[in-house]
Amino acid sequence: MALPSSQLTDSLVKRLAGPSTGKAGLAKDQTEINRIIAEASKGSKFYENEKRKDQDLTQRISRILRIRDEVMKGADLGKIEKHADQLLVELEAERDLSQVIIHCDMDAFFANVELLHDPSLKGKPFAVGGGVISTASYEARAFGVRSGMSGFIAKKLCPGLILLKSHYDWYSEISNQVFDVLKRYDPTLCVAGCDEGYLNITPYLQQHNLTPDVCVQQIRQSVYEATNLTVSAGIAPNKMLAKICSDKNKPDGQYHLPFDSDAILDFMRDLPIRKIPGIGRVNERLLDSVGIKTCGDVYTHRATISLLDKQLGLRFLLRTYLGISSNVVRPYQREERKSIGAERTFSSIGDESLILQKLEDIAEELEKDMQENQWAGRTVTLKFKLDTYQVFTRAKSFPRWVTKKDDLFAAGKELIRPEFPLKIRLIGLRVTKLKDLKAAAASTGIKRFFEPVQLNSSSKKRRLDEPCGNEIIDISSVDDEQALDDEVMPGFHEFEEEETPLSQQDVEDDEPEALFNPPSEPVSRAKPASSTGIKPASKKRPRESSTPSSSILRHPSPIPSDPSNPEDSLASHTCPVCAKILVTNNQDLNAHIDFCLSKGAIREAQVEASARSPVKPTSSKGPSSKRSKPETYPPQTKLNWPKSKK
DNA sequence: GCGGATCAC
DNA sequence: TATGGTGATCCGC
Structure with missing residues (x-):
């Protein structure tokens, strides 16, 4: 039974464990659980596909690291860090602690609704969902059963697991009851899925002269009285923090993050970066590859992130490090x-x-x-x-x-x-x-x-x-x-709610999202040359990309020295790749950096291509499988963040 | 506009 | 032993 370890990489084992590892209801020995999952999956088509994706990601990471190494050569890290620090000061100035945002999250929602209909399930390990598990009871979670996991895998982890069919009509009705209660505390409730939502209780607190803790106790009590279900909540100055906090004392608990800059920094420092909404398994691995595991690591590696801005998203990560995100709570609009x-x-x-x-x-x-x-x-x-x-x-x-x-x-x-x-x-x-x-x-x-x-x-x-x-x-x-042809109604503008941007151009980052907000996330993609080259036919062939495309550093005044620099004025810049000092505008600077990068990247790609030969065709019938040339050059990777600005 | 990828619930 | 469905975003063509 211990034979599997030979071929399995840590990353693949983790990937097979599913997207919700690291969630609440932790099991005792995750290693043993992962082994069982990998063992049960091995050899299946699903497994092979996961393996392929894992290998693609590994290649993508290699490309990023090569770019990093190339760019770091001769770079003035001190200057780059100084620039990042400057950006941090600007971002800090945007911090808004004036709004009390709440994230309410129903505890094991589907499972607890089932429990209401069948009390005999109490204390037993059970899960909702057929082929794929939607929600597992806390007893089942102790065995390693998680949402998103295949039912038969869950059975292997927990032979006594009771699998229930979903009753969406039940969940939907209760969901509405919950939201009706929440709306009493904030009519602008932002629903984020059937079992969670964001509230801005600032006005309510004022009108009723309540403290946030007492108010949230009341909210949770009200939900319980209306539905007999428990809900956990996070109290914080913005949506991202509130969401993270709602998970802190789950189930049936609440957590109040101090509305204080230093306290928030302390809170973020040791927080695993994976906890940030928008950072999933792929982004977690990408960031891990450059040494970032916690939000605090973002500061430590700010120079690297600055140089890999295009791939990692400097602004998003710095905001994350500071614990800053949107605090705009607003209901989902149909036209969105x-x-x-x-x-x-x-x-x-x-x-x-x-x-x-x-x-x-x-x-x-x-x-x-x-x-x-x-x-x-x-x-x-x-x-x-x-x-x-x-x-x-x-x-x-x-x-x-x-x-x-x-x-x-x-x-x-x-x-x-x-x-x-x-x-x-x-x-x-x-x-x-x-x-x-x-x-x-x-x-x-x-x-x-x-x-x-x-x-x-x-x-x-x-x-x-x-x-x-x-x-x-x-x-x-x-x-x-x-x-x-659309027509605009005269007399209504609609965009009002913005907070004032202060000096920053970028006012709101994310709020347009229906769900929470952040479309953000880093990561980057690599696309090309996947290990298995099969694919459906027709249409476009792999054309080769050749132009660099990107400029690392997306901000007007990224790394360069001068703090003051309008959009396109001439200024003195130090190229992070070749370290030359250039007097030019940003556009030309970026072009120069692209050039420097492409030289190194192409060289690396050639070395890699020659060192690697086979592209295994995984059977399957894709007609014209391409495979021609792997990557011409790397700039494919990148993490997409949220739309930070603009 | 298209296609691949990632993410969240 | 059979590994979901809906919607969004971002990137690079």
Whole structure:
């Protein structure tokens, strides 16, 4: 039984353990649990796919480290750190401790709802979910059973595990009850999933002359009285911190982070970076590769991060280190929605007619959903997962609004046809470039004059269009020019809530998110040359990328010396790669850095390519498997963060 | 606009 | 022993 260790890397073992390792309800011996999971998975197609992804990530990390080493040569680290420190001062100035933000998170939600319906489950290890576990009871978690884990793996970890089917209607109803309670404390409640939400209780505290702790006790008590379910909560000055805090005393507890800069810094210092929303397993590994395990490590490695800004996201990480994030709490707006889709997993099938049947089913399901919720869209994206677990997407845009099953099915067929032969285990359709048919209808009647218009968070216009006499029906055939034309309601602006930016241009970072906020996260991707080169055919081939593309350091005045530098004025800069001093503007500086980087990166890539030969084709039928040239050069990697600015 | 990847619940 | 579904974001073409 100890034989597996030979081929398994630590990273693969950890990856196989699932995305929610390190969550609450820790089990005793994680090592033993991971071994059992790896053992049970070994040899399966799922396992092979995870292995492939793990290897790709390993390569991506290698590229980043090579870039780092190259860039560090001759770099003036002292100067770079000084610049990072300057940025920290600027970010610190943005800190806002004036709002009391609460993150409420239901404890083992699905499992506890099941418990209400069947009290005999109390004290037993059970989990909700069929093939994949949604939620495990705390007793089951002690065995290592976690959400996202396959049911049969969970059974291996806990032979006595009771697996329950999901009852979404139950969860949904109770979920609404919970939110109704929370809204009494903050009508602008921001729902983040069916079992959690953010509140800004600042006004409530003032109106009722309460302290945050007492108020949150009352909130939790109110939820319990209404549902018989416990909820944990975090009290902090912003959403990110509140979310992290809600996990601190879970279950049935609350944690109040002091509203004090130094206390927050202390709190962040030893916090595992993985706890930050947006930093998942991949980003965790990437950051770990440069020595960052905790938020405090961000400061220690600020020079490295500065040099790898493009890959790691300097600004995001510095904000994280400081414990700064958005404190804007606002309900999800319908017009923020960007896509609607449906997908289904089934036992692998290769028969074309059967696959088309599945596609038709999905098209019908999606049409129903779009109809019920009044959405139309212009882009249809087909998604399919091979029996090897590799996922692909193919998209097509239309000049008109799509709403009907026939159109969805036709688009799907057109997109999948060139991919045959195929053996797939999942198929799905998603529609984007949405048009809100409810808004379209509303804009038609007189009532439009009484309803505030909401702008799309991003910036401009909102919908509400004029056309169509008065019915909502089938706009799919309306002339697009007209249908596409939106109209802005006069007199309403919509973007008010911003906090004042102080001197920084960047005001709010993340708030537009429906869920919490941060679309952030680092990581970077490497795309290319995956170890297994198979893939569906058609379309684009691997073209080679050649231009550098990036400039490390995205800020106007990144590392260079001068603190004051407008956007494009000339200034003296030290190239972090070759250490030359250049008098130029930022654009040219970046171009220069790209040049320096590409030289080193290409050289490294060549060395690596020659040292490595085979690209193993994992069977499977992808027609033209490319494999041609692995990477021309590395700049692929990068962590995407949130949209920090702009 | 497209496709791959990551993330969260 | 059968490893989910929905939605979003970001990057690099």
